[in-house]
Amino acid sequence: MLTSGGKPKITRKMEAAIAALLTAPTIAEAAAAVGVHEQTLWRWLQQEEFQGRYREAKRQAVAQAVARLQQATTKAVDTLEEVMDDDLATPSSRVTAAKTVLDAAFKGIELDDLAARVDELERLAGQERDN
Incomplete structure (x- = not known):
């Protein structure tokens, strides 16, 4: 069709x-x-159209995962605070998990920032083509 x-x-x-x-x-x-x-x-x-739709769907799925990771940073910080305050706890595995969530969230922010920069560069390149 x-x-x-x-x-x-x-x-x-x-x-x-x-x-x-x-x-x-x-x-x-x-x-x-x-x-x-x-x-x-x-x-x-x-098919080009199908590939484009599939690529966009994958981007949306990743964006949702990144948003969830960013939301989990609060819980990760809470865990770090609990471990820091608990002198009797063996914190290594919990700290490692919390650090992993934080690292992933920071990477997500970096990716968002890079995507915004690329979008801006593409917009500027489009303006130059139009002129």
Whole structure:
């Protein structure tokens, strides 16, 4: 099925396949989950429009994970505070876990900042092309 511009149209089944690709461990299982042949899903994965939608869905999934990590930083700080205040606790594994959450959250912020910078550079490059 093509749009008026000649591009392949993303159908509901394709949207379901994109969701399945995000959760299924293999292409074959994603195809089975939406009731299409594996070769069909491979063919869709070659289409530019499908690739773009799939890439965006993956970005959104990662953004949600990063947001959850950022929210968990409060709990990580609480854990660090508990360990620091508890003279009897063996803190090594808890501190390591808390540090891991904090490191991941900081990396998420760095990635957000980099994405914003790239967006700004792309916007400026677009303005120069238009001039």
